[in-house]
Structure formats: structure tokens, C-alpha cells
Amino acid sequence: MSEAEEVKMHIKVVINKEKTKVLFAEADSDFTDVLLSFLLLPLGTIVEVLEKHYGDKAPVIGSLNTLYRGAKNLDLIHFLGEDVKKELINSTLFDSELCKLRLNIRGTQLTNSSNGESYEGVFTKSAASFIITEKLFVIPSVFGSIVETLSTLGIAVEDMDGTETRNVTFGLNEIIGLLKESLISMDPLTALFFPRKLIEPTVGHVSLHQVFPEDILRNPKIMTLKVMLQKSTNKFLFAQANADFVNFLFNNLTISLGRVGWFLCSNTGLKKMDNLHVSVSSNIDSMYLKCNKELLINPDPTSINLSGKEANEYCYLNMGGSESQSYVEGSRMYMVSDDLTVAPLGVTSGLSVINQLKISLSDVEEVKLKVGLKEALNILKASLTSTTALTDGLIKPFLKEQLIKPLLKK
Template structure:
């Protein structure tokens, strides 16, 4: 165990000293494998790993952090058995693959089918070397013009003046730091080497770009969940939503989806720019990364664990519980729940609802209740917003709803 903790992965980093900026890194398959393993991490596991590592200084990842904490803090009595809660807050898939990595960010131990680091490479062929840009585009090292390589990375020739190459050793601490930076920064390598040079990812007013979801897929997923949303009349500000178990099951199931699957759902356009680039590096056939085989490529592009969260095998667009085929639920279906803008879930109570209204000093006469339908499109919009925004319901549901209403009124 001590030897495993001492293991370091080495990577060559080319920096512009004057701009204190990483231009690119050159790495072997061991480092590339660990980087690509980020795509297999369930969203809840990402929050759990960072919370455990950084404790009070853990970063806030959109609304995922509060969604995860809400699931953790919700009493076991509201779940369909202790195993249901445990599946949400400690879900880890692909243990065999993680245990083969030189550095296992999940901390899982080898099983009988996985005995430590693989000599054949885990995702990338062991003989392959890669170029990694500051924003996590991964390219194969090929013979050709250095100028062309720099151009493909978006690096100007003048940026190479006065560069310095450093050999950087990365252990688990550095890999966890890289995971954090890839979720909150658009230049994670620079942020890792020069902590003060972080460029933050900003949540913007946007509607989800459904490049993987066509109209037929939306029509096939006919299920709609009903939310009763409490809005302030004068401002359309969201106060909270009242939901039954279907919607809460959907929210909690998001924590069990792997990051790569989320990227596939959203067409490598999740708003997490560095993770988008990492996913495109594998998904783009023209990139020619030396992935081991087609099964491994598929695993990274759209990881699909064989458990109840994906119950609709005949339709790859089937999204969690947006189809009646899913009979499993996480929470008690006999009660109603209150969902905050940041996706915090709690049992619904009259006093808790009034408490929120009183804290905001809003008159009851200035409150309206709006029924909203949440289907596949709306669900993906909420999921996308949750990755970068601490107001996921407002950005993923309310704003698109109000814009649609405005367009319809203009057409009348």
C-alpha cells in the first residue's frame, strides 16, 4: 500500500515563463489513461472524492454539490431501503478499469479480475504518447511539422519564445487537483502549475444544446413529470418547487451517471469546457488517438453501467427514469418533496415552505404556483445547468419556460 501511495506519473510540461502559462504537456499512456478515467467517474463520486480530499476547501461544482449533500443529509426513512441511499452517495462503476490504473482516483481496491496496473494500457495503447493542451485536448504525437502541431493546439509561434520544459511528477494529490481544475477552470494545466492563473468557468444564460437528441427520440420518451413551481409574481423569481418521487428519483439518479455519459447526452457541449475537450478527443474519429479497441472507445464516449439506472436497452436515448420501464425508485413515493433552486431536496412541509417565503420577505399575494412538465428535453437542460450553475432550476427550467412563453405570446 505504501508503494502505491508513492507512485508518481511523470509528464513533460512546456510553459511560457513570461506569461506563466502552460502551453502543452507531453505524456505517456499511463498519464493519458488516468486523465481519460475522469470520463468514467459518476457525478456523485466526483463530489465525494473532492469533498473528502479538500474538506472545507472543496470546490462547489454547480448544483451537484448541494444535490449530493441533500441526498447525504436526507434521512434513511425517506429512501426505499438503506441500499438505495448508499447507491446514490457511494456509487462507483467500472472498478475493474480503475484498479488497473497507475493512480486510482476512486480509491477502490483490486478485485479478483483486476490485479493492479495493466502492462497493456487501460484505455490507450501502452506504446502511445500524447500531446495534451492546456484545456485538455488530447492529440496523438505524430511525425510531421512542429508548426502544424502547435497550430492544432491553438499555440502561436511567438508564444514559444522563451519557453521552458519542466518534468512534473503527479501523484494522487496532483491528479485530484487536476480533476478539480478541469471542472472549474478553462485552463486546468496552468491552474495546476500556477495556482493563481485560473480562468474560471462561468455559468451563462443558455438553453441546452441537444445535439445527441433528435425530435424522434424526444417523442419516443413520452413520460412527463409534473412540478409545482412557486414563483414570485412580480419578478418570476423561483422560490422552490414541489415534486413527487419521480422527479427526486431523476435528480438523485443524475449522481450515478458517469461524466462521459453526460457528455454524450449533451453532445460534448456540457459547459465544462475542459471536459468537453477531453470527451471530443476520444469521440472525434479524425483525432486518431490510439485507443486500445472499439469497445474501449465506446466505454469512454458513453459509459453505460449495467445497473437499474439504464433500464431501456433498446433505445440509447432512454434517459434514466423518463420511461415507464423503470420500476426502481430511490425515495419513498408516498410523500412530496421540496426542491430548491440549487437542487437541494428535503421533505415538503407547510412550515418549511412558509419559512422560505418569510426569509425572502415576500407577500403571499405576490406568489403564484405554476405547473410545469419535465420530459427528456427539460431533464437534460436541468442536468446541463447543474454542472455549472448554483441555480440549476432557474437556468435549466424556468428561463427556457419563460422564453418559450414570451415567443408564443409574440406569435399571437
């Protein structure tokens, strides 16, 4: 048994037994730090951790699983080096912060304090304690009076009748379980005790003006994607992509969950993670934090010290597949499926897909689509909740725009 598996943390959970529902939990800094560390996890790392832990029973997180597996299975000859592929599928971003936690979700252990007695806090101050709601809002436990606190949490007084407080132990298995439920469940804490309720996936558009300055929005970096559609149904078949688009997709695996929340203005469709993101930005005062809020709500090691326009320009380039974020060979073409699986493109492989779908070649139409910042963010958001990320994030908005254009001309 590893040291990480032996580490245990304790929280108090208030349960309404009649409604089989967790109302809230009260936790010290060590557990709260582990919960907030979810925001530092790159999307590819989340898939890696869950698939390693659950194997064939790993949950499906939108199109991220197939995007990750496609990158993992793509032959090394397509990458710009062995180290590039290794870092992509096994990112070490923020390992220095994660390894300071009492329990690191990667499974590695704090080096200087295996029993946690001298835990000094990583993101929150060690003396602080916090209340964590069922929806993963986090507030300091000294927020106000009991009645005021319950009101802030959205808990009705009558819900407190017949409640029970349990002392719950969390180890590595339970923390990974909480990560999983936070991504797929309506009520992640309740799901650890009672039957799970699943999130209804949602895909929408984002407000760019809160994140990116006007000059970048007016002069976006553009990628071109050749999309194969079935003429008779407008069904997406596959896309023919250059290296820049594949680099953009693979780069999404390296973006931390908190940074995705920042890109999408805490509107990712992963509602509980959005709540966690909002908690850091709005609910937890800096006096309770040991780190700068920016580390959690916009975690990026290369731009963390940038500010203003410089930071916005960097994150824009990051979304647009800049040369500094290259992973695959630029002279090759790739096939990208609706679930973001990336594979080498050839005439035979393209025809094979069309034949497997039993579609006549005369019913296939090639459409060139421009992918700029807005489209890139829509694809990113769709990838978190949908197994048809290109249809939901790119094709549907395109078809909707085609329908609107004739109306605008009248």
C-alpha cells in the same frame, strides 16, 4: 501512507515562462488513462472525491454539491432501502476499470502492479504516447511534424520562444488537483503552476436530435412539477415534487461525466471536459485505444451493449425518472430548492421558506410545469455550472416561452 499516495507518474510539460502559461504536455499511456478516466466518474463521485480531499475548501461545481449533500442528509426512511442510498452517495460504477489504472482517483491501487512496470494500458495502448493541450484536447504524439503538431494544437511558433520543458511528477494529490481545475479553471494545467483563472459559467440549450430518435421526441415521458413563484418578480421560491422528479435528480448523481457529454453533445458548459470528450470521439484514432470508444464517450454499464433504437430508448428513460432508477419512496412529497437541495415537504416547511424570504403569501403563485426530455436535459446542464439550476434550466426558459406565445398568436 497508502499505496495510492505513493504512486507517481511523470509527464513533460512545456511552459512559456514569460507568459506564465503551460503550452502543452507530453504523457505516456498511464497518465493519459488517468486523465480519460475522468469521463467515467459519476457526478456524485466527483463531488465525493473533491469534498473528501479538500473539506470545507472544496470547489463549488454548480448545484451538484448541494444535490449530493441533500441526498446524503435525507433520512434513510425516504429511501427504498439502505443499499439504495449507499450506492447513490458512494457509487461503485466502473470500479472494475478504475482499479486497473496505475492511480485510481478514488484512492485505491492497482492490485497486480504497484510500481507500474508491467502496466498494460486500460483505455489507451501501453506503447502509445499523447500530447495534452492546455485546453485538455488529447492527440497522439505521432500526429505529424513538429510544426504541423504545433499548428494543430493552436500554438503559434513565436510562443515557443523562451520555453522551458519540465519533468513533472503527478501523484494522487496532483491528479485530484487536475480534476478540480478541469472543472473550474480556464487553463487547468497552467492553474497547477500559476494563479488560477476561473471559467465564466454558461447555461444553454442542447440539440436533442443528435442523440434521441424522433419517435421518443414526439412521445416524451412527462413529469409534473409544482413551482412556487413570487408573483411580483417571477422569482423562483421552491418546487413541490413527486418521487419521479426526485429520482431523476438523484439519478443525475450516478451518470458518468462522459455520458453527460454524450447526452449534451459535448456541450456541457464544462469546457475542458467537453474538450476531453471530443478528443476521444474525434481526435484519437481507435488504433491508439485499447477499449471501445463507447466506454469513454457514452459510459453506461447497463446500455453499453445495446445499439440503435434500444440504446436511445434506455437513455431516454434514464433521463425521465423510470421506475428502474427509483431511489426514494413514491408516496411522499419533496421540496426542491433552486440549488437542487432535496428535503421532505410539509406545509410548515413550505411556509417557513416563504417567511424567511419575507414574502407575503398573497404574492406567491403556484405554477404547474411539465418536465420532459428537453427540460430534463436543460436542468442537468444547468446543474453543472449554476447554483440556481432550476431558475436557469427550467424557469427562465418557461418565462421566455410565455413571452413568445402572445407574439406568435398575432
